[in-house]
Amino acid sequence: MRGRNVDVPTGDRLRTMRVPLLVSETIPGPRSREIHERTARLMKGLSGQVKLFPVVFEEGQGTHLRDADGNCYLDFSSGIYVTTLGHCHPKVTEAVRKYAGILMNCHDFSTPIKMRLLEKLESILPGDLGGAIQLYDSGTCAVEAGIRACRAATGKCEFISCFQDFHGKTGHAVSLARIKPINGAGRAQGFYMVPRPDPYRPWFTRENGEIDTDAYVAFYREFIAEATSGQVAAFVLEPVQGWAGSIFPPEDFFPKLRKLCDEMGILLFADEVLTGMGRTGKWLAMEHYNTLPDVVTLGKGFGNGFPVTAMCIRKPYAESFEAISASTSYGGNPMACAAALASIEAIEEEGLLENAMRLGAFFEKKLAEMMRRHPIVGHVRCKGCLMGVELVRDRRTKEPLPEAGRLVYQKAFRKGLAWIPAGHILRLSPPIIMSLEEAGLGMSIVDEAITETERELGYL
Secondary structure (H helix, E strand, C coil), rough: CCCCCCCCCCHHHHHCCCCEEEECCCCCCCCHHHHHCCCCCCCCCCHHHHHHHHCCEEEEEEEEECCCCCCEEEEHHHHHHHHCEEEEHHHHHHHHHHHHHCCEEEEEEEHHHHHHHHHHHHCCCCCCCHHEEEEECCCHHHHHHHHHHHHHHHCCCCCEECCCCCCCCCCCHHHHCCCCCEEEEEECCCEEEECCCCCCCCCCEECCEEEHHHHHHHHHHHHHHCCCCCCEEEEEECCCCCCCCCCCCCCCHHHHHHHHHHCCCCCCEEEEEECCCCCCCCCCCCHHHHHCEEEEEECCHHHCCCCCCEECCCHHHHHHHHHCCCCCCCCHHHHHHHHHHHHHHHHHCCCCCHHHHHHHHHHHHHHHHHHCCCCCCEEEEECEEEEEEEEEEEEECCEEHHHHHHHHHHHHHCCCCEEECCCEEEECCCCCCHHHHHHHHHHHHHEEEEEEEHHCCCCC
């Protein structure tokens, strides 16, 4: 539907209507372009997805988004993995509204709502991971605190992380991740990077061509012995690489890494800012691998859009919090605690872990069909509502096809699907409240966009 003088849906009507609904002559429309240009004049360093598709969103309800020109989209990004429960979930909205009128902040003094959140979080974390918890206002802050806690707990100072993992955009968090050196400056001293198992692009394989996780672990052991000072406090990694394109390790990798860390006196630090709180169908993605980390960070979906994150550490290392000045001005404020508690309760009350798993099984079938039909689809992967589609020039060589990634992303967005690019990899992270009907609609849009791109690039 295109044209002017249309009835623009808002509020509950936006939540329940059928999308996509495209009403402007061009997408992004004129008002989106004007607002974006005025914003970009002052705000620099915008993400690649905004540069590729400068739409301006005004409203979101559930799995739906509306832009400044009245176009309505199906959300397959969850605000970049954040609105796991959909936009403006009624329970979360009401909790924030309530505490915004009661008490906004009181530094790190205890409050009744903070007590309730901490006890609820302890109850859902596996093992003794709730031994000590501290609350922050960004994933980066939680990671930085985790680094300090690991140093305090072990008396060691160095860290191992993995190529293409992402852990934040401040000092040491950046040193854990792939970075672009500025004026010759690279990672901080004592931070080392190693490869991690990617089943589609493995570094180490067995004679039969299968990925060899034993070889990765052996490499880590040798690297730590020869390249570090022997003072490694923690091995830090994302359970699933998000920024790199939703890359899942083999099922046996984390148990083997856990064993190596135990043997060498190294803590295992799982950064679950992206993957935690139901995104993959479990409270923590590490639960899929039956592996208990020593430290875990939570964020994004933790408050369903409200800026609240957490760093949690196992009980034997709880006292390390006392040595790092763990509190912050904004972390754990009543509004944040209310949002996080409401998010956890909504997941439990609405059976959303089960729904995420149900959606995951549906997405796996759709992705497998996509793989069979499209020559440029080299690899697909999925757990719950976290997916990746890798586009390649040739399946045999696995050469990336970034121009296809750009075209598919833009074409699907113009068809009314809001989602996330990553070069030649397409990232999909729909809210875990989504219905199977909406899930099928979104996958159909992706499929159409890939077909049109293949035709445009000469593959059909």
